[in-house]
Amino acid sequence: MMGSDAVDFPVAVVLPAAGCGERTGLATPKQFCTFLNRPLISFTIETFERIPWIESIVVVVAKESHDLMLHIIHQFHHTKVKVVEGGTTRHRSIFKGLQAFSESTEGPVLPRPKVVIIHDAVRPFVDEDFLLKITLAAKEQGASGAIRPLVSTVIATTSEGFLDHSLERTKYRASEMPQGFLYDVIYQAYQRCSEFDFEFGTECLHLALQYSGTSAKLIEGPPTLWKVTYKRDLAAAESIIKETLSLSACLISGAMAETVELSSRLQKNLESHHMAVDVIACTKENNELLLKTRNFIQISTSGASLSETEEMVKFLRRQSMPFCTRLLLYWFIYISQMRHQISKRMMS
C-alpha cells in the first residue's frame, strides 16, 4: 500500500445517508437494513473509522432517522462520528454535511479539514488503499473521483421514445464514489451552485468544475465500489459482508510471553492466508472490537482464561450477536506443562 505517512494534513469524511431508498421497494431506507444484526451504515462507518488518518466522519441523515442513527453510534461504539440533518436531495444533504465544518447550527463546528472525502453511505466496500489514492490526488489537484468502465452503452432518446444517438462507449466512464476535494473547493462550489443543481444535479465533480474551476483527477476504482440501489443489491451486500467477516478474526493473546509469541506466529500465518487479524491481550475494555468481529481465537496456557471466554460469550449474547451463522469460537489450550513432560519422557 502507498505510504499513509503522506497524509500529513487533516482529512474528514461526509457520508450522505438521508435518502429513503425508494428503488429498493422496502419500507426501511437501505442504509438502515441490517446484516447479521448490524445496519449497513455501521459497516460503512467502520471502514472509515478504522483508518487512522481520517479525523472525523459527518453522517447526514433524515430528521426522522436522527435518533436511530444516534442509537447505532452508541450500540456499535462509533467514536469519530457527528450526525447532522439532511435535505430533500442528495446535493442538499452533502452541502449540509459540509456546513458542519463551517457554520453548524447543530452543535459545535468541527475543525475544518484540508481534504474532505464524500462517499455514499450505501457503498460499504471501499478500501484504505483506494481512499488514500483519492485523498492524495484531491490534495494535489483540488478534486478527484472514482471511475469505472461502462457496462452498457449510453444512448439518448427522443421525446417520442426513439433512439436519438448513442455515445461511443470507450470514451465514457461511470462516475462512482468516493470522491475527494480540497474542502475550500467543494464548499465554495456548493455555496455558488444554483437551485437547479441542488434539485436535479447528481455529480459533485461537476459542481467543483463549474463553480470552482477545478477539474478532477479521475482514478479507476475496483468493482467493489458499487452502490446498493435495488433490493437484489442488498442480498449481494449481505453475502460479501458474510464472506469478509469470515476472513477476519480477533486473536486474544493473553499476557504470558509464550501465548503472546504463539499469537504473533498464528497472526502471521493467518494473514498470509489473507485473513485480517486484530490481536488484543484480553477481552476487557475491548467491547468495540468484540462487537465488530465474528471469529475469536483465544490462546491459553491453562484453563484459567475459560472464565474470560465465558464472560465474552455472555457479553455478546447480551448484545444480541447472531451466534448461529458466523460466530466461531476457537479456544486453543497450549499446554506447556505437557510439552515439558513429553520432552522429559523422551529424554529418560
Ligand SMILES: Nc1ccn([C@@H]2O[C@H](COP(=O)(O)OP(=O)(O)OP(=O)(O)O)[C@@H](O)[C@H]2O)c(=O)n1
Ligand atoms: N435526500 C437525500 C437523498 C439521498 N441521499 C444519500 O445519497 C446516497 C446515494 O443516493 P441514492 O442511492 O439515490 O439513495 P436514495 O435516494 O435513498 O435511493 P432512491 O433514489 O432509490 O430513493 C445514499 O446514501 C442516500 O442516503 C441523501 O443523503 N439525501
Ligand SMILES: O=C(CO)[C@H](O)[C@H](O)COP(=O)(O)O
Ligand atoms: O455516482 C454518483 C455521483 O457520481 C452518485 O452516487 C450518484 O449520482 C447518486 O445518484 P442517485 O442518487 O441518483 O443514485
